[in-house]
Amino acid sequence: MRSRAREALLRFYDAHARALPFRGAGDPYAIWLSEIMAQQTRIETLIPYFERFIARFPTIASLAEAEEDEVLSLWSGLGYYRRARLLHECAKVIVRDYGGEMPRDAAARLALPGIGRYTAGAIGSIAFGFEEPIVDGNVTRVLARLYGWDEPVGSAALEKKLWAEAAALVVGERPGDLNQAMMELGATICTPRAPQCERCPLSADCAAFIGGEPELLPTPRKRSKPRKEPLFLLLAVDPAGEKLLLKKSEGALFGGLFMPPHGIETGDTEGDRDRALEPFGLRSDEAPVKLGELRHILSHIAYEVSVYRIEIEHESEYARGFDELDSLGLSRLTSKALALL
Ligand code: SF4
Structure with missing residues (x-):
């Protein structure tokens, strides 16, 4: 045979x-x-x-x-x-x-x-x-x-x-x-x-x-359902209209990729905003404006992602122009979120 x-x-x-x-x-x-x-x-x-x-x-x-x-x-x-x-x-x-x-x-x-x-x-x-x-x-x-x-x-x-x-x-x-x-x-x-x-x-x-x-056949493997996790992305835009993106360190979630301010959503919108802006050396008193919701599914975890926009008053070293975005390593999630702007 x-x-x-x-x-x-x-x-x-x-x-x-x-x-x-x-x-x-x-x-x-x-x-x-x-x-x-x-x-x-x-x-x-x-x-x-x-x-x-x-x-x-x-x-x-x-x-x-x-x-x-x-x-x-x-x-x-x-x-x-x-x-x-x-x-x-x-x-x-x-x-x-x-x-x-x-x-x-x-x-x-x-x-x-x-x-x-x-x-x-x-x-x-x-x-x-x-x-x-x-x-x-x-x-x-x-x-x-x-x-x-x-x-x-x-x-x-x-x-x-x-x-x-x-x-x-x-x-x-x-x-x-x-x-x-x-x-x-x-x-x-x-x-x-x-x-x-x-x-x-x-x-x-x-x-x-x-x-x-x-x-x-074949008999499927036994899978546990991916756990749900609420995530938020804060699309921070400076006075020139540029977006703030910071390269994540290796080993972190989205490691090696350029990400906007983000974090696990706790329900405390202002606290979440402050924590997310901290690595960018920024503070803001503005209330983030919600743009929409996305889902981002990894093998073991399903992120339910809220996308917000916030205006930043000062120019930032992390600001990236529209032309630059194509040459940066962006996750698919970030690209989808930027499309909501
Ligand atoms: S099950 Fe797959 S290998 Fe078997 S006859 Fe059908 S197509 Fe061919």
Whole structure:
């Protein structure tokens, strides 16, 4: 069955692979970048980000030399900024330790910052043609359904089976294409809802299809609901109409990004205002004017965000003009809040 599955997957890939800007060239940097961007982001969404990023930083060395603010500004809108910071840090390590070339050795790749088993395998198989397995959400879905595995996603038992099977499947010709075929099948045919089993090259062997209820697999992981937290953003505008933004320190909420005054909303509007303005070295007696409400959801926490405007009487060193905003690393939340002004 395994060799039948391999052949079917490669035939499917030859016939249906989407033309993506990072496919085909076999450039380890392009593949690494696309895989990091693809974590938590849909392929269609990331393509323009990828193209802008690679045009500005065409090599690992050029990325390593960049200022972090510029890297984050090109990442603005993709979210999960820790990925961008680790990518940048990793580029510096590759320049320092490997002359700017992605290491071919799997253990060396795995030891790099921000490169886990999945990314190392994607680079190894797709860029270098090594028989290295990958398991992501798409591969998990395809294999769990194909073999009828019902252990919950994220469980040690399922992870062990998935990696063992992916490692066995990838042995043979065209390991990179085989891995991409599984991801492509999961992204386009074996989708979470309404999989198109009648078009699937694996249907003759697929336990979930034969069982009649493919959507039930894989068994979802048990999640606790994200807790709610009230947050406020204070869009402080100086006499010239510029907005006050301060770069947050690493490790803090929105670390490394430029944020307007903000904090957890307590219901004491004046106290909240004073605390939020303090890091900017400002005080104000003005009552903030509410502009609207937004939601900002992270994996474990759902922020219910009130957005206010306040006029600041004096010019500030933290004031940023409209032209500057594009070149700063802003969170998606800040961009949405600024659009309310
Ligand atoms: S037959 Fe259906 S459930 Fe099975 S792998 Fe193909 S698309 Fe997925």
